Amino acid sequence: MSDINIAVIGAGVIGKRHVQEIANSDQCKLAAIADPSPEAGQQAAALGVALHQDYRKLLETERVDAVIVCTPNSTHGEIGLACIERGIPVLVEKPIADDLASARALAEASRIARVPVLVGHHRRHNPMVRTARKAIAEGRIGKLVAANIMCLHYKPEAYYAVPWRRRIGGGPILINMIHEIDLIRHLCGEIISVQAVSSNRTRAYEVEDSAACTLELENGAIANISLSDTAATPWSWDTAAGEDRALFDYRPVPTHFFAGTNGALSLPDKTLWSYDGEKGRHRPIQDERIPVEEENVYANQLRHFLDVVNGATEPLIDAHDASQTLAVTLAVVEAARTGLKIDMRTDTRFSRGDATA
Numbered sequence: 001m002s003d004i005n006i007a008v009i010g011a012g013v014i015g016k017r018h019v020q021e022i023a024n025s026d027q028c029k030l031a032a033i034a035d036p037s038p039e040a041g042q043q044a045a046a047l048g049v050a051l052h053q054d055y056r057k058l059l060e061t062e063r064v065d066a067v068i069v070c071t072p073n074s075t076h077g078e079i080g081l082a083c084i085e086r087g088i089p090v091l092v093e094k095p096i097a098d099d100l101a102s103a104r105a106l107a108e109a110s111r112i113a114r115v116p117v118l119v120g121h122h123r124r125h126n127p128m129v130r131t132a133r134k135a136i137a138e139g140r141i142g143k144l145v146a147a148n149i150m151c152l153h154y155k156p157e158a159y160y161a162v163p164w165r166r167r168i169g170g171g172p173i174l175i176n177m178i179h180e181i182d183l184i185r186h187l188c189g190e191i192i193s194v195q196a197v198s199s200n201r202t203r204a205y206e207v208e209d210s211a212a213c214t215l216e217l218e219n220g221a222i223a224n225i226s227l228s229d230t231a232a233t234p235w236s237w238d239t240a241a242g243e244d245r246a247l248f249d250y251r252p253v254p255t256h257f258f259a260g261t262n263g264a265l266s267l268p269d270k271t272l273w274s275y276d277g278e279k280g281r282h283r284p285i286q287d288e289r290i291p292v293e294e295e296n297v298y299a300n301q302l303r304h305f306l307d308v309v310n311g312a313t314e315p316l317i318d319a320h321d322a323s324q325t326l327a328v329t330l331a332v333v334e335a336a337r338t339g340l341k342i343d344m345r346t347d348t349r350f351s352r353g354d355a356t357a
């Protein structure tokens, strides 16, 4: 299939980025936008595409081969299901949903209808992440024992002018930490237990502004994530990895640390640390840069989605896989609320509902 017609539902911050990537692609074109905001009306007029206030009207009236859903978290499940019911492959922005029942319903509907769902964990389309995953899997740092991740950035007050971002489910655990959790699952392996603390003392909104979690992995490694969106630092992937330099400043400082028994890897500076010969903290440790070509991750994600729509490949992260990332993320919220450790294998609120899905 050539010239795939794509509709974008929700044309806010990330919706605009998808619209831009569609415009840059010679394999697809923007069919229509659904978004009730007046700004989206101006955007659609400027792009010369149809605008629908209601996404259902768009799905009923437009000829659409694929949909990208970029609406607030709580609507992803409902809109994703509506696309699947019409047999339309869908790229749903992360998180797949803001509750596990909706996420799993979407995964189940996708499996039964055989309509693919790709979830917008865009970092998986970054060649640096691909290279790091291979290096860890090939044992270049030995047996993984620890990971330490910083997601510490400052969101200006204007970011929180949008009401859904101040309410439970719209805060930095579901918006930002979920990317780190998905990265840990993708690079390091499955997470089997979760402990966490959170605080809203600085911004005083209903949602957290800061949090930390400790995650136990199936392979015995332990990962820590430090999160705050009220911290004036360069130590976050968005600033350090340079994936969206139009939106964020770019400072390639190390923010993600993976430690193994034979060496270590830091990202996004792509540094591999190891000993030449005998290991020991008394001996000089060597560092080398892993060569990785920079690529536009959002363009990579769109290309991959088009391959999925054409039936040429399976989603790199489907609804089932993304539901597990969401399960761990929601477990962080719950562990922070109660102060209790959550076992992902036995706690029925979070454990995998359907192993066949």
Ligand SMILES: NC(=O)c1ccc[n+]([C@@H]2O[C@H](COP(=O)([O-])OP(=O)(O)OC[C@H]3O[C@@H](n4cnc5c(N)ncnc54)[C@H](O)[C@@H]3O)[C@@H](O)[C@H]2O)c1
Pocket: 009, 010, 011, 012, 013, 014, 015, 034, 035, 036, 037, 040, 053, 054, 055, 070, 071, 072, 073, 075, 093, 094, 095, 120, 121, 122, 162, 174, 175
């Ligand atoms: N992968 C990434 O890099 C990335 C980055 C930012 C946001 N996101 C995700 O994208 C989603 C949107 O985030 P954002 O920051 O762009 O939000 P936003 O508030 O800037 O945009 C959301 C848009 O959706 C519209 N909308 C709301 N309800 C709608 C509905 N029922 N039908 C159609 N349109 C509707 C709003 O009018 C708004 O224009 C969130 O789930 C967020 O987690 C992903």
